[in-house]
Amino acid sequence: MIETHAHLDFPQFDDDREAAIKRAADAGIHTIINIGTDWDSCDRVIELAEAHPRLFAAVGIHPHDAKIWEGDRSSERLKTLAEHPKVVAIGEIGLDYYRNNSPRDKQRVAFVEQIAVAKDMNLPIVIHNRDAFNDIFEVLLMERAYDVGGVLHCFSEGVAEAEKSIDLGFHLSVNGILTYKKATMAEVGKSVRLDRLLLETDCPFLAPHPHRGKRNEPAYVAFVGDKLAELRGTPVDEIADVTDENANRLFRLPPLQ
Ligand code: NI
Numbered sequence: 130m131i132e133t134h135a136h137l138d139f140p141q142f143d144d145d146r147e148a149a150i151k152r153a154a155d156a157g158i159h160t161i162i163n164i165g166t167d168w169d170s171c172d173r174v175i176e177l178a179e180a181h182p183r184l185f186a187a188v189g190i191h192p193h194d195a196k197i198w199e200g201d202r203s204s205e206r207l208k209t210l211a212e213h214p215k216v217v218a219i220g221e222i223g224l225d226y227y228r229n230n231s232p233r234d235k236q237r238v239a240f241v242e243q244i245a246v247a248k249d250m251n252l253p254i255v256i257h258n259r260d261a262f263n264d265i266f267e268v269l270l271m272e273r274a275y276d277v278g279g280v281l282h283c284f285s286e287g288v289a290e291a292e293k294s295i296d297l298g299f300h301l302s303v304n305g306i307l308t309y310k311k312a313t314m315a316e317v318g319k320s321v322r323l324d325r326l327l328l329e330t331d332c333p334f335l336a337p338h339p340h341r342g343k344r345n346e347p348a349y350v351a352f353v354g355d356k357l358a359e360l361r362g363t364p365v366d367e368i369a370d371v372t373d374e375n376a377n378r379l380f381r382l383p384p385l386q
Contacts, residue, residue, distance in 0.1 A: 130354055130369045131160040131376040132347040133302055134221075134255065134282050134329030137184075138163060138173035141333035141344055150181060153347035157369075159183055159385060160376075161347050164221050164255055164282075166191035171210050178215035185382065187218035187255050189243055195231035198239035204246050211250045217380040219247035220255025221282060224268075227259040237268065244272045247279075253379050254279035256299075262286050269297060278379060283331050287313050288320055295325045300379055302327035305337035305345060308356045318360040327379070328353050328372050 132153065142149055153161060163178065165171035165188045174186040188210040190198055197203075211219060222243040224236050231239075247254045256279055258265050269275065275298035284291065284301040291301055301321060307314050328350050330337075336345035337352035354372070358365040376382065 130158050130328060130350060131162075131373050131382075132158050132330055132350045133162050133280070133327045133376050133380075134304070135161050135163050135332050135347050136166070136170075136334075137161070137177060137332070137347070138165075138170055139333055142346075149346045149348070150184070153350075154183075156348040156351050158347050158350055160185070160382060162187060162217060162376075162380065165189055165210075166221060167194040167197060168206070175210065175213050175215065178213075183385075185215050185217045185380065186213070187220040188213075188216050189220040189222045189255070190239055191221050192223050192225040192236045192240065192257055193228060193230035195236040195239035198235065198242070200238075200242065203239075204242055207243065207246045208250060211246065211252060216252070217382065218253050218255050218279065219243055219250070220279070221257040222254060223257035224261035224265050225257060225259040226261040226264075237264070240265075240268055241272055244268070244274045247274070247277050251277060253277050256281045257283070258286075262290055266293065266297070269299070275299070280327055280379065282329060283335070284317065285311075285314060286317075288316050291317050291321050295322060300325045300327055300375060302329045303357065304329045304331050304353055305335040305341065305349070307353055307360075308338040309341065315360055318357050323361070323363070323368070323371050324375060326357070326372055327376050328357070328368075
């Protein structure tokens with residue numbers, strides 16, 4: 130199984146980062162993609178990918194940090210990072226209208242300009258959405274982000290939004306929220322095309338049941354896979370095979386040795 134969205138560079142893993150990577154491998158999670166959120170974080174996820182053959186990186190400026198985005202200068206800096214052979218996506222980028230840690234117009238500019246970098250580099254995008262689906266959809270459409278594709282990570286909208294996103298050429302990734310008692314997510318998990326779904330944890334956040342409320346880690350993506358299997362009435366091996374294939378295709382990951 131592939132963990133497509135981790136933040137192992139965050140300080141929550143300072144005491145046991147290597148042990149967490151090992152626990153994931155022991156649990157059958159053979160590949161992990163760490164997602165950058167600001168410049169320092171991008172450097173750290175690349176360092177982690179350099180140190181471990183099956184760790185990969187995405188680089189980008191999170192909407193919370195959009196206030197640090199400085200136009201062309203930042204685009205050039207991001208391109209340089211994205212040239213690294215273990216960088217497989219631009220992200221996480223997007224819009225967050227819940228916390229509004231950066232002004233909305235700044236968020237939008239950073240999002241649009243990072244999509245342009247992704248298109249220049251021919252890399253898929255990892256999208257963060259919080260209470261901003263309609264604006265995100267509009268940007269994806271206007272900027273023709275479907276040329277590179279990508280994933281709406283931590284998907285927590287309804288079935289209609291899921292289908293709209295898939296029709297535009299995007300993937301969705303589900304995490305611990307799927308294991309919480311939230312009916313709309315169960316509907317999405319049940320009904321969405323399996324060939325567009327990815328699995329993730331978004332660790333250290335959003336630990337799946339039965340670890341809810343504690344620190345999350347990549348090994349727990351197995352609980353998300355189990356829940357998806359249960360919702361769909363599909364064997365978990367098949368869920369793992371298909372979601373792995375999806376991740377391999379989207380992020381063009383090198384084959385396992
Ligand atoms: Ni994240």
